[in-house]
Amino acid sequence: MTIDMHTHVWGGRYETHTRELIANCERYDIAKIIVSGIAAQYPGEAEIEQHNRDVVRFRQERPDLVEGYVYANPRNADASRVVRSGIEDNGMIGLKLWIATYCDDPLVYPLVELCIEYDVPILLHAFHKAVRQLPDETTGVQVANLASRYPEAKLIMAHLGGNAYHGLKAIRDFPNVWTDFSGSLFGREDIDYAVSQVGTDRILFGSDMPGCSFITNFAQVQEADLTPQQKEDIYRNNAIRLFRLKL
Template identity: 25%
Template sequence: MRAIDIHTHPVFFRSGYSAAEADRLAAGASALGVRHMICLGDVLVYGPRPNEKQVRTINDQTAQLLRWRPDYFTGFCGLNPVLGERAVQREVERCAALGFKGIKLEISNNAREACMKPVMHAAARFGLPVLQHTWSMTHIRQRHMHSDPEDTALLARRFPNVRIIMAHLTGCGYRGILEAKGIDNLVVDTSGGYPEAGLLDFALEHLGADHIVYGSDLPIRETSVTLNRILGTKMSTTEREKILYGNTARLLQLAP
């Protein structure tokens, strides 16, 4: 078995920021079959709306991880879309030059808002997928900051030339799967909460393996548990390989 984890936070509320800690994290996950990790940054350390300097600091920490372990980590550029077009364009250009391969959006705003347009234009310009934090707002009721599956699905439809990763399968739930159905440029990552019986089966039925990618949300969730969400669900060997490894490798053009 081999896997690429598309949803990790090796630096989390300032914990994990050393070469030794990065090596330990990589060693532990490698022992379970995870060959590569996508680093999404310490995205909430400054709260939901970091300023421009704080955004740079978050991305600089990710860049340092990449310098320590370029063989194991790939970075996504964290952004606060509310900062406006100039700040967004400047930071995406900087991160692309550092070798980052995607954009990570947290809870600065809702994905349907107008401030998303510069982000999506920058993503299209540099050929970067956008991973959008997504969670059902049925109970949380903070939709002015969080993005419901309906919002992320709308974002993907509005910008069909940009690849969208809807984060948190468990948080999106059955309704989120149905919202994502039939959108060619959208995939769902399997992070968010502990495994829920039947949910991945439902995603396979309605989305197909080509639209699902493995993610853990490490260190919030344990790698062993999140991998077994995939390993414990009945599917073909080909489907399992796509979800765990192949889809993300193709999406980010990672070497086999």
């Protein structure tokens, strides 16, 4: 069974997306999904509240299957309150930061310090692009900056940083940074390269469902030059340890 630690319920599509996620979990024997709600790049306080409410609802409907990230926009005045409430009141097991700020922006520091206090991981969207890089879109360089400032933080650089050969070089010397390869069509060589840079114990399985294919991401691990134990670590064991999951 697999732990998919990178999934979403996109704003305004709760019924469609939760139904699709549940169907894929049943089809592919996924033991647990960790979900965040996102939509606009710069969400206001009301939008953030709705996204987090969707995740709480999903957890309540499927407590056997769903865990959640609290989602926050560091630009919003209530961001710290949102994080505290999400973890203390709603049982979220991590923080999701998307593209509202670079992850090493000082606006992010209070949220990172809260996550250190609660000992929960932070999932950071990170994507280095040759063209159409978004304003405030984090790359591996910013993740490394944050990891250096907060070595006690548990950081996850999503998507292998978008470009494995850019992102992984930036974070490979920071043992407090994990990575996933969700939502990106990496080939066998890229997964093998990731293992060569950070080892299998810092690689997590994520699909970026819905909208991205679970089976494509699953197959990339199958094609990689890994032992059965290493595959098992990526598919589930690393996430169980990092998020302290009970199945």
